[in-house]
Each structure stands twice: as structure tokens, then as C-alpha cells.
Amino acid sequence: MEAIETPLLKVTIDGIEISVPPGTTIMNAARKIAEADPEQHDKVPPAMCYYEPLKASGGKCRACLVKVAAGSEKDPRPMPKLVPSCITQVQDGMIVENTTNPAVLETRKGIVEFLLLNHPLDCPICDQAGECYLQDFSYEHGVVDTRTQEERRTFEKHDLGPYIQLHMTRCILCYRCVYTADQITNKRVHGVLNRGDHAEISTYIEKAIDNDFSGNVIDVCPVGALTDKTYRFKNRVWFTKPVDAHRDCEKCSGKVTLWYRGEEVIRVTGRKNMWGEVKEFICNTCRFEKKETRDWTIEGPTRIERSSVISANKYGKNLIAKPDFALKLAKSQYKKIDDSRPYITDDQTIRQLSIENNKLANERSLASD
Amino acid sequence: MKILTQHINEPGIETFDVYRKHGGYTAVEKAIKSMTPDEVVEEVKKSGVRGRGGAGFPMGMKWSFLAKPEGVPRYLVCNADESEPGTFKDHYLMKSIPHLLIEGMIVSSYALGANKSFIYVRGELLYVIAILEKAIAEAKAKGFLGKNILGSGYDLELVVQPGGGAYICGEETALLESLEGKRGNPRNKPPFPAVKGLYQCPTVVNNVESISNTPWIINNGGEAYAALGVGRSTGTKLISASGHIRKPGVYEIVLGVPVEEFIYSDEYCGGIRDGHYLKALVAGGSSVPILPANLITTTANNEPRLMTYESLSDGGFATGTMLGSGGFIVFDETACIVKNTLNFAHFYRHESCGQCSPCREGTGWMEKILYRIENGRGTQADIDLLVDVSRKIEGNTICPLGDAAAWPVASAIRHFRHEFEWHISHPEEATRPGAVYPTEAVLN
Numbered sequence: 106m107e108a109i110e111t112p113l114l115k116v117t118i119d120g121i122e123i124s125v126p127p128g129t130t131i132m133n134a135a136r137k138i139a140e141a142d143p144e145q146h147d148k149v150p151p152a153m154c155y156y157e158p159l160k161a162s163g164g165k166c167r168a169c170l171v172k173v174a175a176g177s178e179k180d181p182r183p184m185p186k187l188v189p190s191c192i193t194q195v196q197d198g199m200i201v202e203n204t205t206n207p208a209v210l211e212t213r214k215g216i217v218e219f220l221l222l223n224h225p226l227d228c229p230i231c232d233q234a235g236e237c238y239l240q241d242f243s244y245e246h247g248v249v250d251t252r253t254q255e256e257r258r259t260f261e262k263h264d265l266g267p268y269i270q271l272h273m274t275r276c277i278l279c280y281r282c283v284y285t286a287d288q289i290t291n292k293r294v295h296g297v298l299n300r301g302d303h304a305e306i307s308t309y310i311e312k313a314i315d316n317d318f319s320g321n322v323i324d325v326c327p328v329g330a331l332t333d334k335t336y337r338f339k340n341r342v343w344f345t346k347p348v349d350a351h352r353d354c355e356k357c358s359g360k361v362t363l364w365y366r367g368e369e370v371i372r373v374t375g376r377k378n379m380w381g382e383v384k385e386f387i388c389n390t391c392r393f394e395k396k397e398t399r400d401w402t403i404e405g406p407t408r409i410e411r412s413s414v415i416s417a418n419k420y421g422k423n424l425i426a427k428p429d430f431a432l433k434l435a436k437s438q439y440k441k442i443d444d445s446r447p448y449i450t451d452d453q454t455i456r457q458l459s460i461e462n463n464k465l466a467n468e469r470s471l472a473s474d
Numbered sequence: 475m476k477i478l479t480q481h482i483n484e485p486g487i488e489t490f491d492v493y494r495k496h497g498g499y500t501a502v503e504k505a506i507k508s509m510t511p512d513e514v515v516e517e518v519k520k521s522g523v524r525g526r527g528g529a530g531f532p533m534g535m536k537w538s539f540l541a542k543p544e545g546v547p548r549y550l551v552c553n554a555d556e557s558e559p560g561t562f563k564d565h566y567l568m569k570s571i572p573h574l575l576i577e578g579m580i581v582s583s584y585a586l587g588a589n590k591s592f593i594y595v596r597g598e599l600l601y602v603i604a605i606l607e608k609a610i611a612e613a614k615a616k617g618f619l620g621k622n623i624l625g626s627g628y629d630l631e632l633v634v635q636p637g638g639g640a641y642i643c644g645e646e647t648a649l650l651e652s653l654e655g656k657r658g659n660p661r662n663k664p665p666f667p668a669v670k671g672l673y674q675c676p677t678v679v680n681n682v683e684s685i686s687n688t689p690w691i692i693n694n695g696g697e698a699y700a701a702l703g704v705g706r707s708t709g710t711k712l713i714s715a716s717g718h719i720r721k722p723g724v725y726e727i728v729l730g731v732p733v734e735e736f737i738y739s740d741e742y743c744g745g746i747r748d749g750h751y752l753k754a755l756v757a758g759g760s761s762v763p764i765l766p767a768n769l770i771t772t773t774a775n776n777e778p779r780l781m782t783y784e785s786l787s788d789g790g791f792a793t794g795t796m797l798g799s800g801g802f803i804v805f806d807e808t809a810c811i812v813k814n815t816l817n818f819a820h821f822y823r824h825e826s827c828g829q830c831s832p833c834r835e836g837t838g839w840m841e842k843i844l845y846r847i848e849n850g851r852g853t854q855a856d857i858d859l860l861v862d863v864s865r866k867i868e869g870n871t872i873c874p875l876g877d878a879a880a881w882p883v884a885s886a887i888r889h890f891r892h893e894f895e896w897h898i899s900h901p902e903e904a905t906r907p908g909a910v911y912p913t914e915a916v917l918n
């Protein structure tokens with residue numbers, strides 16, 4: 106039998122050309138470029154809401170907005186507005202500007218600012234810190250200073266059953282958990298209550314959460330809004346050791362990542378690919394109830410292909426190149442530091458200086474009240 | 475010249491018999507008996523009538539974009555969710571002369587080949603829903619609705635749906651979601667409703683006033699309609715006039731009336747209330763840019779400003795605005811622009827659906843900053859921050875609510891920056907009850 110050939114479409118992203126089948130989005134075309142050549146990792150627009158395995162996800166956070174400088178071969182006019190790359194399909198001859206377009210980068214800074222505006226920034230006590238996509242996004246695309254002085258919105262914490270905690274205050278309303286809850290059950294559930302910046306993930310999903318696959322909402326959450334209660338405060342993720350493992354499971358593929366502290370399995374998650382997506386959802390038995398090494402067949406260390414803290418200092422050359430935004434940012438900040446100042450090393454002076462600094466900071470914040 | 479409101483004050487016009495006596499339902503007879511659906515579309519195209527819901531998109535063109543795949547139903551949905559602050563024309567039309575909309579729905583559904591059409595009415599207007607349902611029952615009893623209309627073989631069922639109770643449900647794709655029984659979140663476009671609308675089928679969404687024009691167009695011809703008005707602003711438009719004028723109300727104007735005449739003549743607003751003078755105008759509902767006194771009756775080029783799509787937007791957003799939905803809000807010198815901007819910002823924050831981050835977070839941020847300025851706790855840097863936030867929302871969102879939230883803030887600062895500065899530099903005076911920026915000081 107002969108395979109039917111569909112003509113491929115040619116698209117250029119930041120000057121790199123690639124051919125993809127019709128129906129491919131700009132985001133997935135860019136991901137293909139990076140999958141072929143990890144050096145081009147920064148050509149991939151960031152995604153805070155899009156999640157390939159979840160139908161209908163994407164288009165909401167606007168982190169992935171890009172400029173289409175030419176719509177297609179046939180109609181080479183630029184698109185008037187920036188477009189969400191995760192849901193915009195490529196056309197033959199399309200020219201896309203991501204990191205090469207200043208307006209895109211400026212808008213992205215704005216998106217970081219918007220997403221952080223009501224975020225509690227409680228990373229020091231958040232289980233997600235170190236593997237948080239909002240942390241990565243803001244390091245790579247944000248600005249260092251803050252322009253807001255307004256009060257942030259807060260919510261009460263809420264338990265969704267015995268295993269999952271919803272910490273709405275941290276939520277960025279990506280809707281991924283809503284789609285997960287929707288797509289793992291055949292009962293449709295209303296996922297969001299209220300509107301605007303007072304909207305919240307509805308605890309109605311609790312009903313859908315009474316399901317063998319509910320734990321997957323934890324894996325899809327880009328931030329620390331949905332966390333694993335069996336793992337709560339157990340450890341910082343960068344001190345743990347991830348290992349791929351599997352078991353025979355009648356409910357799911359049984360393919361997981363085990364997270365070790367010493368000899369102890371402290372957490373089980375689905376396996377995330379280089380885009381942070383779990384392709385094979387795992388069941389609650391595997392996730393919450395199989396925490397002994399003997400439950401599992403170990404495959405070997407998990408290769409973590411992202412630039413976040415969890416991947417730091419782990420497996421040497423397995424590490425992928427960090428997108429150079431953060432580096433550039435660090436460099437530009439670094440230049441401002443006055444190197445000519447002698448380093449202070451004596452304890453007494455350091456203590457004295459820090460007391461004075463503290464006092465000044467207190468006075469400043471009192472004065473601004 | 476009146477098209478929509480000619481008979482609106484006839485006693486009993488809300489009943490089938492009186493409406494019929496004044497020429498009602500002749501357009502249905504004419505269209506169904508003597509015209510093909512494509513001929514109806516052609517007349518509407520010729521009329522040049524533009525969408526009256528706000529965007530002003532040519533109605534005939536929208537109809538001709540409707541996809542017509544074999545074996546797939548097509549839908550017509552009437553947007554009667556009217557919630558834009560300052561706009562109250564559809565409400566007036568539906569409660570006073572419900573059969574006009576129903577006749578328009580029949581003609582339009584016939585043109586589009588829809589056998590089931592919907593009127594999505596703002597949820598708060600329960601009594602209007604009752605009026606429409608009564609009128610539909612009457613029309614059905616007389617054979618103008620239901621199976622085999624006037625013996626032609628054409629079937630049409632008309633459904634009135636109470637809205638979900640949110641401004642955002644007036645955005646056409648949110649409306650469709652809501653109509654399907656879901657949360658009223660706008661959809662990403664493309665696909666547009668003309669290709670994938672209600673239940674993923676090709677759908678046309680039109681405003682009440684747009685649809686109500688079709689009976690007249692069919693009776694009198696598209697050319698007669700196009701002969702009214704100026705240039706690409708054809709026909710008549712309902713204007714909801716409110717604010718500091720002598721005679722607030724709904725007026726039907728032929729497009730092209732000078733703004734000056736509309737505000738000052740006794741036929742329309744009757745001028746600014748006694749002892750006061752014009753300070754600012756929001757010409758097309760709360761979403762459009764506000765204009766200062768010197769740009770209202772004349773454009774930046776000193777030409778008279780007309781009530782048309784083109785003239786009101788003359789000068790772009792730098793010196794112009796938009797006709798929008800025709801919500802005409804007039805402010806005299808007692809109005810505080812900062813307070814008004816805060817009021818609008820509060821509305822958009824409250825109504826943002828919260829799906830996309832620029833609108834969800836940006837609308838709240840703008841309101842909070844404006845609240846501080848209004849309450850004497852702003853800084854001069856806040857003004858530029860507001861402009862920057864509005865820019866980061868504009869154009870980056872899923873639906874136009876984000877733009878609609880950004881424009882009033884950006885335009886208020888563009889034209890009334892001095893008022894914001896005064897609020898910040900004179901917090902004590904500015905926060906006294908009823909305090910307004912001392913306009914005379916500037917005039918002298």
C-alpha cells in the first residue's frame with residue numbers, strides 16, 4: 106500500500122525554516138525545531154496554559170503571543186495583532202517572529218507582570234518551587250523590579266479529597282485542571298466560578314476529582330495551586346532524585362517518575378517530556394499508594410530537559426542549554442554592580458551594616474504607608 | 475425619516491393586529507412568496523446597513539460569509555443582551571414594538587436558510603422576554619412562524635433565551651457558549667461563527683437593531699435604504715442619549731446629522747441642562763474613547779463632526795472616537811473625569827470573564843490605580859503606569875472586552891491628563907465630596 110502524501114507547509118520562525126504537516130500550530134512547529142536542535146530552545150514560545158495532551162487547552166494566558174510578519178506565500182501581509190502561537194495554525198510560507206521581535210518581547214514582559222500581579226510570591230514555602238513554570242517564565246521573560254503596590258487577591262486553601270490541595274491564591278487560571286477534570290470523566294463539570302480577577306477554580310471539580318485519575322490535575326498545574334498532599338513540605342524538589350520506573354497496572358500505563366530522598370520514595374508523578382507535558386496520565390493507585398521501591402521496576406535516572414532549578418547540577422552534560430534570556434538579563438544587571446568596592450569580610454562591620462540597612466528599609470516602608 | 479420607530483407610539487402596536495394594520499409582516503410575505511433567499515441577502519447587501527451592536531460590520535457581507543456545507547444546520551442568533559453602559563435602544567425597541575424584531579428574524583432566517591433561530595435576551599429583562607414570547611405565539615397562530623410558513627414549505631422555530639446575566643455574554647462567541655448552556659467565555663477566533671458557531675454549525679449573530687432594519691429594506695429595497703445617510707453610513711441609527719442633557723431618551727436619526735445639532739436642537743437632546751456647559755462626550759457606549767469639548771462638534775481639522783461611523787472616528791483615537799452602539803453620554807463641567815474613568819474601569823474589571831491574563835489582571839490593576847488617584851493617594855508616575863497597562867492589554871486579548879477596558883482609560887488620560895495630575899497634586903481638594911477639577915481656572 107502506498108502512503109498518501111500530504112504536502113508539507115514551510116514556515117520560518119526567527120529565521121529558521123521548517124516543514125510541517127497542515128494543521129500544525131506555530132508552537133508545535135517551533136518545538137519541532139528545538140527537538141531537532143536543542144541549541145534553538147529559545148525559539149520556542151513559552152506556554153503557560155497550552156498543554157498538548159489536553160483538548161481545547163491554550164489561547165488563554167497569552168504568554169506565547171508572536172508576530173506573524175507574513176501570513177502565507179499566497180497572502181504575505183503581516184497579521185495586524187500578535188497571535189497566540191499555541192492555537193494559530195501555520196500556512197505555507199508563513200514568517201513568524203518570536204525572539205526577534207521587540208514588540209513580542211515587550212508584550213511578554215507585560216504578561217509576566219500580569220501573571221505575577223496577584224501571585225503571592227510565596228516560593229520559599231511552596232512545594233512547586235524549583236519546578237514551577239511561572240518561576241521559569243518570569244526569570245526568562247520578566248523584569249526584575251515590580252511596579253505594583255496594590256493588595257493581592259487571596260483565597261482560603263481547600264482540600265479536594267484526601268490527596269490534593271487547592272491553593273487558589275497561587276492559581277493563574279490556565280484552565281488545564283478544568284480540562285483534565287473534564288476529559289477524564291464523561292460528566293461535564295463547571296470548572297470556574299465568578300469572573301475576572303475574582304474568578305476561582307471551582308470546588309465542583311471535587312466531584313470529578315472522585316475519580317481514579319484525579320491526581321493528574323497536580324501534574325498539569327504549572328504553578329503550586331494544586332499540590333500533592335502526600336508530598337507536602339516533604340522536601341525541596343532540587344534535593345530529590347528523580348528516577349524513571351514502571352509497574353504492571355491494570356488502570357494505567359504504570360510509567361512514572363519516582364522522586365527519591367535518600368532511599369525513600371517521597372513522591373510519584375507522571376513522566377513529563379521536555380515541554381513539561383505528561384503524555385500518559387497515571388492512576389491514583391500508582392501516584393499515591395505505591396511508595397516503596399519494591400513496587401516498581403527501576404529504569405534509570407530521569408533526564409530532565411528543562412532549564413529550571415530541578416535540572417541544575419544534576420546530570421552534567423544531560424543538561425540542555427539554558428535559553429539565554431536569563432543570562433542576558435543577569436549580565437545586564439551584573440554590569441551595574443560596582444566592582445571597585447572592597448569586599449567587607451569582618452563580622453562586626455557586616456552585622457552593623459545589616460542592622461542599619463534593616464532600619465532604613467523599615468523607615469521607608471513605614472513612610473510609604 | 476423614521477424606519478424603526480415610525481409606529482412605535484401607536485396604541486396597541488405591541489399586538490399582532492395593530493402591528494399588521496401598520497404594514498407589519500408584509501416583508502415576510504414579500505420575501506417568502508416572491509424572493510429567493512439569495513435575493514434577500516442581495517437586498518441587504520445593497521442597503522449597506524452596518525451592524526448596530528458596536529463593531530459596525532456590514533451586515534450583508536457578514537451574511538454572505540456564512541458557510542453552507544451540505545446537511546449541516548445553519549443558525550441565526552439575535553444578540554439582545556444589550557449591557558453596554560449608556561446603551562438602551564434594543565430594550566426600548568423590543569418592549570415597545572416586539573413584532574418588528576420578530577418580523578426581521580423571520581426575513582433574516584429565511585435569507586440565511588435557518589430553520590431554528592434564537593433571540594438571546596439580557597437575563598434581567600424578564601418582562602421583555604414575556605412580551606417577546608407573547609408576540610411569537612401570536613405570529614405563530616397567524617401562520618408566520620412554525621411549520622410551512624404561509625404555505626411556502628419553509629419552517630422556522632423561534633426561541634427566546636434568557637441571558638446568563640453578564641456583560642460578556644453579549645460578545646458573540648461568549649453568547650454562543652452561553653446559549654449552548656456553558657459558562658459564557660469568549661472563544662478564540664478563528665474559527666469565526668460564520669464557519670463554526672452555535673453547536674459548531676455555521677451561525678450569524680446580529681444585533682436587535684440590525685435585524686429590525688430588514689423588514690423595511692425588503693419592503694422598500696436596499697437602494698432606498700442606501701439613499702439615506704452619508705457615504706458608507708447608510709440608513710438610520712438609534713441613539714441612546716443620556717447624561718447632562720435636557721431631554722434624555724432614544725432617538726432615531728438619519729446617519730449624518732451634525733453632532734452639534736443632535737446635542738443642541740430641540741428635536742433631539744435639547745442642549746445641556748440649564749446653567750451648565752459641555753465638557754466631554756462618550757459617543758458610542760462606555761467602550762469608546764471619550765472626547766473633550768473642543769473635539770465634539772468639530773473634528774481636529776475644524777470640519778463639523780457628523781453622526782456617522784466615519785466622521786466620529788475621524789482623526790483616529792488621537793482626536794476621534796467611534797459610533798459604537800450609539801450610547802451617547804454627555805458630560806457637563808460638573809462631571810469629574812477621574813471619577814468617571816474609575817467608574818468605567820470598575821465595570822470592566824467586574825465584567826472581565828477572566829480567561830486571558832492581560833484583561834483579567836489588567837482591568838483589576840487599572841481600577842486599583844484609579845481608585846488610589848481618585849482617593850488622593852496617587853503619584854504622578856501612576857498616570858504613565860496606567861497608560862502602559864492599557865497598552866499591554868490592548869490588542870493582546872481573546873475578545874474585544876480587553877480593548878473596551880483599555881480605551882476609556884487611555885483616552886481619558888490623553889485628553890484630560892491635567893485632571894489626573896490635579897487629583898494627585900491636590901489630594902485634599904480632590905477628595906472633598908463632589909469635588910471637580912476647577913475648569914474655569916483653565917479657561918481663564
Ligand SMILES: Cc1cc2nc3c(=O)[nH]c(=O)nc-3n(C[C@H](O)[C@H](O)[C@H](O)COP(=O)(O)O)c2cc1C
Nearest residue numbers: 525526527553555556557644645646680681684874
Ligand atoms: C464585551 C462585548 C459585549 C458586547 N455586547 C453586545 C451586546 O450587548 N449587544 C450586541 O448587539 N452586541 C454586543 N457586542 C458585539 C457582538 O460581539 C457582535 O459584534 C454583534 O452582536 C454583532 O451584531 P451586529 O453585526 O449586528 O452589530 C459585544 C461585544 C463585546 C466585545
Ligand code: SF4
Nearest residue numbers: 827828829830833873
Ligand atoms: S478579553 Fe477579557 S472578557 Fe475577553 S476573553 Fe479575555 S478575559 Fe475574557
Ligand code: FES
Nearest residue numbers: 164165166167191
Ligand atoms: S500558551 Fe498560548 S495562550 Fe497560553
